Amino acid sequence: MNMMTDTSLPHAPADHPKVRMGKVGLLLANLGTPDNYDYWSMRRYLGEFLSDRRVIDYSPWLWQPLLQGIILTKRPFSSGAAYKSIWNEDKGESPLATITKAQTAAMAERMREMFGDRVVVDYCMRYGNPSTKSKVEQMQAAGCTKIVFFPLYPQYAGATTATANDQFFRALMQMKWQPSVRTVPAYSDDPRYIDALAQSVERAYAAAETEPDILVCSYHGVPKRYLMEGDPYHCQCQKTTRLLRERLGWAPEKIVTTFQSKFGPEEWLKPYTVEEVARLAEEEGKKNIAVIAPAFSADCIETLEEINEEIKESFEEAGGEHFTYIPCLNDDPVHMDALAAIVRENLAGWVD
Ligand SMILES: C=CC1=C(C)c2cc3[nH]c(cc4nc(cc5[nH]c(cc1n2)c(C)c5CCC(=O)O)C(CCC(=O)O)=C4C)c(C)c3C=C
Ligand SMILES: [Fe+2]
Numbered sequence: 001m002n003m004m005t006d007t008s009l010p011h012a013p014a015d016h017p018k019v020r021m022g023k024v025g026l027l028l029a030n031l032g033t034p035d036n037y038d039y040w041s042m043r044r045y046l047g048e049f050l051s052d053r054r055v056i057d058y059s060p061w062l063w064q065p066l067l068q069g070i071i072l073t074k075r076p077f078s079s080g081a082a083y084k085s086i087w088n089e090d091k092g093e094s095p096l097a098t099i100t101k102a103q104t105a106a107m108a109e110r111m112r113e114m115f116g117d118r119v120v121v122d123y124c125m126r127y128g129n130p131s132t133k134s135k136v137e138q139m140q141a142a143g144c145t146k147i148v149f150f151p152l153y154p155q156y157a158g159a160t161t162a163t164a165n166d167q168f169f170r171a172l173m174q175m176k177w178q179p180s181v182r183t184v185p186a187y188s189d190d191p192r193y194i195d196a197l198a199q200s201v202e203r204a205y206a207a208a209e210t211e212p213d214i215l216v217c218s219y220h221g222v223p224k225r226y227l228m229e230g231d232p233y234h235c236q237c238q239k240t241t242r243l244l245r246e247r248l249g250w251a252p253e254k255i256v257t258t259f260q261s262k263f264g265p266e267e268w269l270k271p272y273t274v275e276e277v278a279r280l281a282e283e284e285g286k287k288n289i290a291v292i293a294p295a296f297s298a299d300c301i302e303t304l305e306e307i308n309e310e311i312k313e314s315f316e317e318a319g320g321e322h323f324t325y326i327p328c329l330n331d332d333p334v335h336m337d338a339l340a341a342i343v344r345e346n347l348a349g350w351v352d
């Protein structure tokens with residue numbers, strides 16, 4: 001069916017609910033972010049995030065008392081202060097929220113150019129607002145009988161793509177009439193994504209006062225145990241770096257893969273970014289480095305605060321001189337073209 005229609009069948013009883021159909025939904029999904037940086041907003045957000053067993057897989061019998069007792073008493077203050085330092089006060093939201101909205105608008109424009117008004121584009125968050133459930137319901141009410149769900153994480157992990165999909169399917173579980181659905185897989189080795197990263201590196205190197213000695217590709221970490229238990233995230237991160245290096249035509253010593261944002265006492269994927277940048281300065285005498293964060297499709301607390309403040313400080317305290325942070329791809333047109341091309345492939349047969 002090509003047109004959106006409301007049911008007005010002659011045999012339908014007068015109180016038959018209105019049914020809208022004929023649209024395809026494209027639902028972009030990102031991690032989520034607190035509504036504000038005050039204690040209770042932070043506690044709500046961190047509580048939902050850190051109760052997700054895809055993120056922290058300990059038995060709730062052990063984990064929940066620790067989380068609800070100690071962690072959610074203290075961390076909302078420290079994390080809240082970090083969010084405050086990067087908050088978009090004009091819009092009253094975090095950078096992740098602002099950028100996700102800009103990406104959605106840019107994607108909607110591309111879908112309109114390709115398919116007219118057939119594709120309804122929106123975004124949702126895994127944690128916090130707007131919730132995945134509210135957006136799936138809204139899309140169905142708007143006539144989407146088919147939905148393409150696109151988690152905006154280049155590298156698959158239980159804590160990224162899988163948990164976003166879980167939440168999508170949880171929303172579908174409660175629907176009387178489910179739409180047909182597709183999920184877009186992680187795109188860690190997609191040449192269009194690699195090219196968008198490479199172009200951003202080339203731009204940053206061309207603009208740098210002094211050419212960086214090395215490019216640090218800093219990915220969000222996960223516990224090392226998840227890799228040993230079969231999560232492919234580590235391998236996909238390594239592959240993204242290798243393809244980026246090949247696309248740039250660089251020698252192996254010009255680029256390094258690291259992992260950031262360690263949480264809790266377990267060993268996480270190594271090397272840790274904060275230690276590696278200090279080691280590069282101290283032991284290898286690298287005075288100029290650039291840092292890029294290919295696992296984040298949008299700048300957020302982990303890039304704007306952790307990389308550009310904490311990690312930069314670690315490098316400078318170890319004797320580093322020039323630290324260039326290369327922003328995430330955000331709503332860069334080359335990035336949005338790459339994502340739109342991936343979406344188009346996933347719409348094949350539904351809208352052509
Ligand atoms: C990009 C991929 C991500 C993976 C993998 C990931 C794993 C992961 N994260 C935590 C704990 C926290 N992460 C936090 C913020 C945060 N994490 C990601 C992405 C990944 N997380 C993003 C995009 C953000 C930023 C959100 C924003 O609003 O800007 C936080 C909150 C901030 C803080 O308190 O430090 C926590 C906590 C774990 C335990 C984990 C393990 C698999
Ligand atoms: Fe995280």
Ligand SMILES: [Fe+2]
Pocket residue numbers: 261301302306
């Ligand atoms: Fe962090």
